[in-house]
Amino acid sequence: MKNTITILAVALLVLLVSCRQQVGDPVPAKVVDPLPSWNDGAAKQSIFDFVVRVTDSASPAFVSEPERIAVFDNDGTLWSEQPMYFQVVFTVDRVKALAPEHPEWKSTQPFQAVLEGDMKTLAATGEHGLLELGMATHAGMTTEEFETVVTEWLATARHPTTGRPYTEMVFQPMLELLDYLRANGFKTYIVSGGGIEFMRPWTEAVYGIPPEQVVGSSIKVAYEVRDTEPSIVRLPEIDFIDDKAGKPVGIHRHIGRRPIAAFGNSDGDFQMLEWTTAGEGARLGVLIHHTDAEREWAYDRDSHIGQLNRGLDEASARGWTVVSMKDDWSRIYP
Amino acid sequence: MKNTITILAVALLVLLVSCRQQVGDPVPAKVVDPLPSWNDGAAKQSIFDFVVRVTDSASPAFVSEPERIAVFDNDGTLWSEQPMYFQVVFTVDRVKALAPEHPEWKSTQPFQAVLEGDMKTLAATGEHGLLELGMATHAGMTTEEFETVVTEWLATARHPTTGRPYTEMVFQPMLELLDYLRANGFKTYIVSGGGIEFMRPWTEAVYGIPPEQVVGSSIKVAYEVRDTEPSIVRLPEIDFIDDKAGKPVGIHRHIGRRPIAAFGNSDGDFQMLEWTTAGEGARLGVLIHHTDAEREWAYDRDSHIGQLNRGLDEASARGWTVVSMKDDWSRIYP
Numbered sequence: 001m002k003n004t005i006t007i008l009a010v011a012l013l014v015l016l017v018s019c020r021q022q023v024g025d026p027v028p029a030k031v032v033d034p035l036p037s038w039n040d041g042a043a044k045q046s047i048f049d050f051v052v053r054v055t056d057s058a059s060p061a062f063v064s065e066p067e068r069i070a071v072f073d074n075d076g077t078l079w080s081e082q083p084m085y086f087q088v089v090f091t092v093d094r095v096k097a098l099a100p101e102h103p104e105w106k107s108t109q110p111f112q113a114v115l116e117g118d119m120k121t122l123a124a125t126g127e128h129g130l131l132e133l134g135m136a137t138h139a140g141m142t143t144e145e146f147e148t149v150v151t152e153w154l155a156t157a158r159h160p161t162t163g164r165p166y167t168e169m170v171f172q173p174m175l176e177l178l179d180y181l182r183a184n185g186f187k188t189y190i191v192s193g194g195g196i197e198f199m200r201p202w203t204e205a206v207y208g209i210p211p212e213q214v215v216g217s218s219i220k221v222a223y224e225v226r227d228t229e230p231s232i233v234r235l236p237e238i239d240f241i242d243d244k245a246g247k248p249v250g251i252h253r254h255i256g257r258r259p260i261a262a263f264g265n266s267d268g269d270f271q272m273l274e275w276t277t278a279g280e281g282a283r284l285g286v287l288i289h290h291t292d293a294e295r296e297w298a299y300d301r302d303s304h305i306g307q308l309n310r311g312l313d314e315a316s317a318r319g320w321t322v323v324s325m326k327d328d329w330s331r332i333y334p
Numbered sequence: 335m336k337n338t339i340t341i342l343a344v345a346l347l348v349l350l351v352s353c354r355q356q357v358g359d360p361v362p363a364k365v366v367d368p369l370p371s372w373n374d375g376a377a378k379q380s381i382f383d384f385v386v387r388v389t390d391s392a393s394p395a396f397v398s399e400p401e402r403i404a405v406f407d408n409d410g411t412l413w414s415e416q417p418m419y420f421q422v423v424f425t426v427d428r429v430k431a432l433a434p435e436h437p438e439w440k441s442t443q444p445f446q447a448v449l450e451g452d453m454k455t456l457a458a459t460g461e462h463g464l465l466e467l468g469m470a471t472h473a474g475m476t477t478e479e480f481e482t483v484v485t486e487w488l489a490t491a492r493h494p495t496t497g498r499p500y501t502e503m504v505f506q507p508m509l510e511l512l513d514y515l516r517a518n519g520f521k522t523y524i525v526s527g528g529g530i531e532f533m534r535p536w537t538e539a540v541y542g543i544p545p546e547q548v549v550g551s552s553i554k555v556a557y558e559v560r561d562t563e564p565s566i567v568r569l570p571e572i573d574f575i576d577d578k579a580g581k582p583v584g585i586h587r588h589i590g591r592r593p594i595a596a597f598g599n600s601d602g603d604f605q606m607l608e609w610t611t612a613g614e615g616a617r618l619g620v621l622i623h624h625t626d627a628e629r630e631w632a633y634d635r636d637s638h639i640g641q642l643n644r645g646l647d648e649a650s651a652r653g654w655t656v657v658s659m660k661d662d663w664s665r666i667y668p
Contacts, residue, residue, distance in 0.1 A: 143586060204400070212590055221583055221586060223583055225608070228612075229612065230605070230608055245556070247557075248566060252477060252566050253552065256534045256548065278564050
């Protein structure tokens with residue numbers, strides 16, 4: 001009889017333990033900070049407050065998961081953009097790589113200036129010159145060939161001052177923020193003035209953002225069947241510029257709903273933040289302010305790249321959060 | 335002593351039952367057919383075979399989840415398209431609704447023909463006439479206003495012969511197929527010649543496809559701020575025609591990866607199936623053949639809507655599955 005009791009008691013205990021393990025008995029959790037590279041302060045708090053408000057089903061500002069769309073500029077917001085946009089470096093490198101096939105470039109501007117490293121002459125060719133370089137290096141191939149070119153360049157190219165691969169000049173605090181938002185049911189998108197096909201090959205590995213969630217500037221493409229092999233060919237003609245007032249348009253075209261959170265760093269992102277934060281309910285608009293000359297770069301109102309002027313003037317009145325990289329981030333790169 | 339044993343035994347039993355319930359004890363599952371409205375046969379089998387090949391991690395044709403992209407035409411593939419595209423009916427209804435604000439339409443073609451129900455004169459105005467009607471009814475308002483118009487129309491409009499709401503003229507077997515693919519890790523997209531903004535307001539509720547997974551034809555839009563209220567305004571200018579060779583282009587623009595499965599019903603879908611099935615590894619191309627004059631409509635090579643000619647000729651050689659609505663579907667509408 002005693003044996004029976006012992007056996008039953010042991011069985012009960014074993015079952016109790018195994019059962020609790022199986023269903024995931026709540027253990028006292030260490031509170032883990034999802035944004036460890038963000039210093040405590042108003043900026044970090046505004047992000048936490050917003051996420052709690054839209055994800056707490058008892059909150060009047062609750063937003064259902066499918067509507068939790070967050071959009072991020074890329075250059076200067078998710079990765080650095082100095083001393084020039086990384087896609088411009090790519091373009092210059094491509095001109096050099098393709099030069100042997102184009103002997104005429106030695107004596108044709110703006111190619112000659114690039115090959116001779118004559119930045120003054122290059123700058124004098126202005127926007128038209130840059131466009132010509134862009135088309136000569138970004139068009140005239142299939143989309144799959146271009147993807148390979150971008151991937152190979154990123155694998156070997158190094159930043160002129162940091163010596164880092166460009167994909168390691170992404171901002172650690174923003175990687176944490178992307179993860180934190182996704183863990184809270186957000187769908188994260190890039191909405192960048194940069195070329196959409198220049199970003200798509202690597203955004204999934206680096207940011208966790210798949211190609212279908214990348215919005216950017218684009219050139220035209222055409223579907224072609226050569227022999228029996230279909231391909232999509234890149235044409236030397238601008239299709240869409242995803243900058244300034246183009247950003248809300250690009251968001252509308254690709255996503256078809258208004259985001260509830262937008263992150264940028266320059267006046268090129270102004271309309272994106274404006275469009276996002278003018279919607280009903282809880283909204284979050286964030287500007288990353290480059291204030292850290294030591295660890296990254298410091299620039300805003302007078303910069304030729306990533307100029308931030310109107311945004312700084314109006315952020316406070318519009319309820320946007322301004323993040324000081326120097327003060328709000330304990331770490332810049334991974 | 336006996337009491338103790340009884341208590342322990344009962345406790346054990348209770349715990350056992352509750353524990354097994356909590357962890358979801360596997361009960362002998364009834365094998366549930368995920369495609370109950372599909373008759374057994376080669377078409378249904380080709381779908382099952384494909385899904386097993388790409389989802390079985392031991393299969394040489396295994397495809398990782400993010401790459402499981404499936405694209406669906408809408409008109410004639412997910413819902414009916416006779417006696418005319420439903421968006422054309424919408425356009426006609428909008429002309430009538432807007433006529434009081436446009437007294438000049440009474441004597442201006444092609445509006446006059448619509449208002450007088452004179453389909454012969456309307457047809458004579460050709461593509462240009464239809465385009466003019468489209469712009470007069472689809473542009474000149476904000477995107478949010480247009481969404482409201484579409485939603486209200488769908489709530490009240492009824493099909494001329496079936497008397498059903500248009501959103502109940504979707505194909506039950508395709509709804510099951512969409513669910514089945516999503517349950518197997520596929521991301522499902524619409525890629526339609528129809529207007530992207532005509533579809534987005536209702537595709538999530540009807541097909542489970544969110545607005546950001548809808549690709550379609552579009553008109554241009556512009557971002558505007560009136561007073562302090564930003565909006566996106568629809569302009570009377572074609573931006574993109576998502577048909578024929580435009581479909582792979584639309585897929586590239588919106589998704590940025592090549593689908594592994596494509597579903598269409600007309601030669602307007604030919605290039606989409608061609609592009610999809612020319613990729614490496616296991617691919618699925620499916621044409622829905624309208625063969626059921628009794629339950630739906632029967633048409634193919636000579637139809638003015640949804641013409642299917644080249645597709646029928648080449649499906650077999652290209653390894654595409656042709657679904658006969660009459661023979662392969664036990665049910666048409668929900």
